Amino acid sequence: MEGWHQLYPGHIPTSPLQKALLAAGSAVMALYDPYRHDMVAVLGETTGCLALPNLRDKMKNHPEGHRILQERPRIHLSTLDMARLQGLPEGSLGREYVRFLEDNKVSPDTRMPPKFVDDEELAYVIQRYREVHDLMHTLLGMPTNMLGEVVVKWFEAVQTGLPMCVLGAAFGPVRLSTRKLQVLATELVPWAIRSGLNASCVLNVYYEQRWEQPVESLREELGIFPPPAVRV
Amino acid sequence: AAPGSVPGRSNRSAVPGPSPVGGTGARLAAGPEMHFGFQTVTEEERREKIYQVFENVAKKYDVMNDSMTLGIHRVWKDILVHKMNPCPGTLLLDVAGGTGDIAFRFINYVRSVRQRQLQRKLKHHQNLSWQEIFESYQKDEFNSLGDSQVVVCDINREMLKVGKQKAEHLGYSEGLSWVLGNAEELPFDDDKFDVYTIAFGIRNVTRIDLALQEAYRVLKPGGRFLCLEFSHVSNPLLSRLYDLYSFQVIPVLGEVIAGDWRSYQYLVESIRQFPPQEELKVMIEDAGFFKVDYENLNFGIVAIHSGFKL
Numbered sequence: 095m096e097g098w099h100q101l102y103p104g105h106i107p108t109s110p111l112q113k114a115l116l117a118a119g120s121a122v123m124a125l126y127d128p129y130r131h132d133m134v135a136v137l138g139e140t141t142g143c144l145a146l147p148n149l150r151d152k153m154k155n156h157p158e159g160h161r162i163l164q165e166r167p168r169i170h171l172s173t174l175d176m177a178r179l180q181g182l183p184e185g186s187l188g189r190e191y192v193r194f195l196e197d198n199k200v201s202p203d204t205r206m207p208p209k210f211v212d213d214e215e216l217a218y219v220i221q222r223y224r225e226v227h228d229l230m231h232t233l234l235g236m237p238t239n240m241l242g243e244v245v246v247k248w249f250e251a252v253q254t255g256l257p258m259c260v261l262g263a264a265f266g267p268v269r270l271s272t273r274k275l276q277v278l279a280t281e282l283v284p285w286a287i288r289s290g291l292n293a294s295c296v297l298n299v300y301y302e303q304r305w306e307q308p309v310e311s312l313r314e315e316l317g318i319f320p321p322p323a324v325r326v
Numbered sequence: 327a328a329p330g331s332v333p334g335r336s337n338r339s340a341v342p343g344p345s346p347v348g349g350t351g352a353r354l355a356a357g358p359e360m361h362f363g364f365q366t367v368t369e370e371e372r373r374e375k376i377y378q379v380f381e382n383v384a385k386k387y388d389v390m391n392d393s394m395t396l397g398i399h400r401v402w403k404d405i406l407v408h409k410m411n412p413c414p415g416t417l418l419l420d421v422a423g424g425t426g427d428i429a430f431r432f433i434n435y436v437r438s439v440r441q442r443q444l445q446r447k448l449k450h451h452q453n454l455s456w457q458e459i460f461e462s463y464q465k466d467e468f469n470s471l472g473d474s475q476v477v478v479c480d481i482n483r484e485m486l487k488v489g490k491q492k493a494e495h496l497g498y499s500e501g502l503s504w505v506l507g508n509a510e511e512l513p514f515d516d517d518k519f520d521v522y523t524i525a526f527g528i529r530n531v532t533r534i535d536l537a538l539q540e541a542y543r544v545l546k547p548g549g550r551f552l553c554l555e556f557s558h559v560s561n562p563l564l565s566r567l568y569d570l571y572s573f574q575v576i577p578v579l580g581e582v583i584a585g586d587w588r589s590y591q592y593l594v595e596s597i598r599q600f601p602p603q604e605e606l607k608v609m610i611e612d613a614g615f616f617k618v619d620y621e622n623l624n625f626g627i628v629a630i631h632s633g634f635k636l
Contacts, residue, residue, distance in 0.1 A: 111574050119582035
């Protein structure tokens with residue numbers, strides 16, 4: 095029986111046993127029913143106890159990351175000026191991000207708030223990681239189909255070390271056709287891994303202050319290699 | 327597993343203020359304090375919160391029941407109906423009957439009793455003339471339920487919806503009605519039903535004393551009150567294992583299967599808050615019932631209380 099020590103709105107305190115059961119249960123359920131995005135989120139939260147502090151420290155030790163931790167920016171439809179972003183020049187981060195949202199019919203507001211992270215700052219870190227995910231798609235040039243998501247997961251796995259990303263990267267391809275698997279294995283995954291290793295920490299970028307920056311320039315600055323010329 | 331000094335625990339006798347009729351009436355904004363699981367809330371808040379819990383869980387209610395109890399809840403419900411031992415012609419009111427588990431079992435039971443009745447009649451007929459047999463067919467019309475009826479009453483629209491869909495899916499239609507209603511204020515006349523059941527529902531009622539009074543009111547003289555509910559385990563070792571399972575595993579199951587931790591946290595807390603067997607027995611007697619007794623199932627994890635209106 096836990097006392098009600100809520101560290102942030104939506105926080106559910108859990109015992110180690112509960113976390114272990116949640117991790118196992120959510121992993122099974124996420125595999126069984128891929129539409130249960132909430133289970134992927136829960137898996138991330140319950141297994142991130144090593145990776146999250148690591149990420150937070152990387153952010154703390156970087157000037158831009160440190161500012162993000164202080165200011166706690168959020169990416170929501172209510173905080174984004176969509177009209178302004180759409181008016182930005184072609185190839186700029188803002189313009190391409192909005193294009194990505196429209197093409198794939200997704201919204202930044204569908205990200206689950208954290209529940210099972212027992213540290214308020216780490217809860218923000220995982221929230222930031224989730225909200226920045228669509229920007230990863232934009233930077234990597236990957237759509238939100240199964241193949242694109244797997245590629246982004248490989249990149250994120252290398253970048254963050256989150257077990258949930260590693261599991262997603264490893265098990266995601268299970269449902270792909272052989273042709274896609276081939277493209278994945280020969281071109282996309284090697285590129286994603288190389289870029290992930292080479293790039294500086296993607297959470298240390300204050301994206302909201304770089305909408306005008308061209309995507310290519312941001313890629314270079316971060317150390318992400320240009321995407322391979324294959325259709326995803 | 328009795329909780330320590332938890333506020334608002336014995337809400338039955340100590341509740342002052344006006345009776346909770348339909349949410350209106352001269353009630354203070356603060357209202358009397360009650361428990362919602364381990365939280366302390368006002369009466370009105372408690373009703374709303376409980377309504378929301380069941381609204382959220384309705385679609386996954388049956389799946390969750392099977393997962394949490396490993397299917398044993400089916401046995402408990404079977405035992406309840408066997409204890410009731412209805413015969414054709416019984417009129418049952420199943421309160422908080424939501425998804426219809428008791429109602430369907432009642433119909434099945436009565437149908438099989440009816441079948442045996444008819445079979446015995448047919449055997450008897452072998453000595454009769456063709457004319458006499460024909461006449462008796464006309465009379466009986468092979469009424470498969472023998473005029474038995476069950477009314478399922480629930481306060482929650484979502485639960486009733488799920489129940490109706492299940493009935494359609496499983497092919498139950500005859501002798502079955504669905505009514506939206508509050509156990510504390512039933513929309514039925516006095517002295518109407520032969521049996522009143524409430525299975526895993528009375529724990530969620532805010533004023534248990536009123537529900538019991540209503541049960542007494544709508545039962546015919548000679549009618550039976552039956553309550554199936556989670557109760558208290560007195561065996562200390564079992565109690566600790568039960569607590570461990572309840573608090574560590576059940577909310578996790580709620581999150582993984584139904585995406586809803588909080589409702590199932592409420593569930594296990596509300597079980598701890600509910601009066602134990604003897605206390606509930608006294609409450610039932612207070613409502614006017616006689617020959618009140620209870621039967622523990624699975625060491626008191628669940629108990630069936632029974633009483634008669636004489």
